[in-house]
Amino acid sequence: MNKINIDKYKCFDSLKVDNTKRVNLIVGKNNIGKTAFMEACYLSTSQTTQQLYSKILEVEVHRDLINHLRTFSSKRETIEKLIKENTNIDISTELQKVFIKQDQNRFEVSPSQGDSMPDGFMYENLVSLLDLYFQDVKFPFSPNFITALSDDDKLYNTIISHLKLQNKYDIFNQYIKQIYGIDKIDIISDKPHCSIDNDWTKLSNYGQGIKTFVNILGSILCLNNEAIFIDEIENGIHYSLLDQFWEMILTVSKEQDIQLFATSHSKECIESFAKASKKLQEDNISFINLTHNKENKIVAITLDNQMLYSEIEQNHEVRGW
Amino acid sequence: MVKIICEGKSDKKLITNFIDFLGYEGCYSDDNFIVMGNKSNIFKDDDPRYKTLIQLIDTDKISKIVFIVDADYEADNNTYGGYDNTKKEIEAFITKLKLEKISEYFISCDPTTKDGYLESLLLSTVDENLKSCYSEFLDCVDFKEKSQHKYIMEQLHRITSPNKPYDFSHQNFDELRMKLEKLFIGNTHRP
Numbered sequence: 001m002n003k004i005n006i007d008k009y010k011c012f013d014s015l016k017v018d019n020t021k022r023v024n025l026i027v028g029k030n031n032i033g034k035t036a037f038m039e040a041c042y043l044s045t046s047q048t049t050q051q052l053y054s055k056i057l058e059v060e061v062h063r064d065l066i067n068h069l070r071t072f073s074s075k076r077e078t079i080e081k082l083i084k085e086n087t088n089i090d091i092s093t094e095l096q097k098v099f100i101k102q103d104q105n106r107f108e109v110s111p112s113q114g115d116s117m118p119d120g121f122m123y124e125n126l127v128s129l130l131d132l133y134f135q136d137v138k139f140p141f142s143p144n145f146i147t148a149l150s151d152d153d154k155l156y157n158t159i160i161s162h163l164k165l166q167n168k169y170d171i172f173n174q175y176i177k178q179i180y181g182i183d184k185i186d187i188i189s190d191k192p193h194c195s196i197d198n199d200w201t202k203l204s205n206y207g208q209g210i211k212t213f214v215n216i217l218g219s220i221l222c223l224n225n226e227a228i229f230i231d232e233i234e235n236g237i238h239y240s241l242l243d244q245f246w247e248m249i250l251t252v253s254k255e256q257d258i259q260l261f262a263t264s265h266s267k268e269c270i271e272s273f274a275k276a277s278k279k280l281q282e283d284n285i286s287f288i289n290l291t292h293n294k295e296n297k298i299v300a301i302t303l304d305n306q307m308l309y310s311e312i313e314q315n316h317e318v319r320g321w
Numbered sequence: 322m323v324k325i326i327c328e329g330k331s332d333k334k335l336i337t338n339f340i341d342f343l344g345y346e347g348c349y350s351d352d353n354f355i356v357m358g359n360k361s362n363i364f365k366d367d368d369p370r371y372k373t374l375i376q377l378i379d380t381d382k383i384s385k386i387v388f389i390v391d392a393d394y395e396a397d398n399n400t401y402g403g404y405d406n407t408k409k410e411i412e413a414f415i416t417k418l419k420l421e422k423i424s425e426y427f428i429s430c431d432p433t434t435k436d437g438y439l440e441s442l443l444l445s446t447v448d449e450n451l452k453s454c455y456s457e458f459l460d461c462v463d464f465k466e467k468s469q470h471k472y473i474m475e476q477l478h479r480i481t482s483p484n485k486p487y488d489f490s491h492q493n494f495d496e497l498r499m500k501l502e503k504l505f506i507g508n509t510h511r512p
Contacts, residue, residue: 294381301376306369314370315351321382 010036017300021286026263028290029320034263038229062147143219147231151211156192159218168221208236225257233262234269246276291321323385323504326355342489345505391438392430404435425500432493440471446491
């Protein structure tokens with residue numbers, strides 16, 4: 001993605017962002033839409049309707065995990081509510097018939113009426129969609145979309161298995177050792193554990209910074225030639241480790257051919273991002289500042305590496321204009 | 322927000338002293354300044370600092386700009402040196418960047434000779450006898466580096482008159498005062 005247009009998604013009426021690069025750091029004041037921006041980009045990577053709805057569910061679970069877990073027993077209502085809240089498409093069922101409502105138009109969906117579907121909706125996609133209605137949706141987290149709530153044993157399990165299969169497990173542990181002094185992370189009885197001097201402790205007993213680091217590094221190493229979206233990338237990570245953290249991210253994501261989008265509120269995190277990219281001579285970065293213009297419309301100010309270095313050098317406020 | 326674009330860090334320091342004198346202390350921050358490093362950078366339209374500036378203007382974040390640039394000496398540079406050349410070039414540059422509607426400029430110089438730097442403007446308000454002393458000091462120590470003279474004379478004066486180095490109410494500061502007041506009135510930013 002090197003040009004992004006977002007039309008009518010959550011807080012965005014029409015947002016254009018040009019010159020996105022391989023690694024993109026997104027900043028802006030509270031509630032400006034940083035996470036929504038990444039969600040829209042993430043949703044746009046869907047290749048099928050089923051993927052799209054699956055991702056809509058995923059981003060909504062990330063937004064409101066606790067409440068979704070509370071209503072997990074009534075998943076059909078949850079899914080209907082999620083889809084209704086996030087699109088202008090309403091889906092309902094009556095006596096084995098399925099209806100899709102888009103704006104003021106209501107379509108009955110059945111094999112014989114497949115041709116009357118609105119553009120882009122084929123019958124096959126609807127079958128997939130109905131599967132979502134009735135199958136046991138476990139709200140699986142994807143390694144492509146990471147938030148503070150991605151701290152999930154099942155995801156760690158998947159990541160560690162992938163790393164072992166792809167022979168990336170040793171590199172993963174080398175970085176963990178280098179930055180946190182932990183010898184190894186492995187899954188024991190379905191739970192991630194950390195080993196120091198052969199003494200194993202549950203990862204859940206460690207602080208948020210280590211979990212964030214493990215989650216991000218593991219996810220990047222798992223993926224190849226894909227996009228990854230990380231909300232509040234510095235979450236829990238001590239400022240003194242941020243330079244190393246960014247050097248690791250820039251290096252590993254380049255090796256894995258990953259396009260990375262991340263949000264941050266932290267000045268130290270932004271400065272470390274700039275410092276690490278300068279040190280590694282990585283110019284394929286962009287810094288996207290979301291802000292309101294006079295008409296209260298959300299717009300993006302996009303800086304390349306040299307522009308970012310100049311702003312930081314002059315001690316300008318870069319966390320949000 | 323408003324921006325003051327100047328050549329160097331010492332210029333920024335002198336300008337902030339003057340802004341404080343005007344009563345706007347605490348109404349500005351580093352965000353209000355773009356320090357270009359030297360005069361030739363001021364005229365580079367592809368400088369990353371200008372690329373950011375243009376985006377900030379396009380997104381309504383900046384409403385007014387003042388360029389503060391040294392006149393220098395025509396003998397040193399017949400394109401950009403001297404008051405008239407600097408005036409011609411800065412006007413052309415502002416037009417090239419399409420900033421005419423929101424920009425002003427101030428050319429720093431000795432108001433009498435119409436050449437020199439921001440320090441020349443400051444020293445133009447100092448007693449002539451004192452200035453002769455500073456010149457004689459530089460001659461006496463046989464200080465060769467002419468490009469540093471302005472800085473040393475300004476520092477000498479600041480050190481020897483610590484309580485009130487400059488009379489900012491002097492008429493030679495009128496033009497700069499007018500332009501900075503116009504910049505800040507209604508646009509103050511408290512960090």
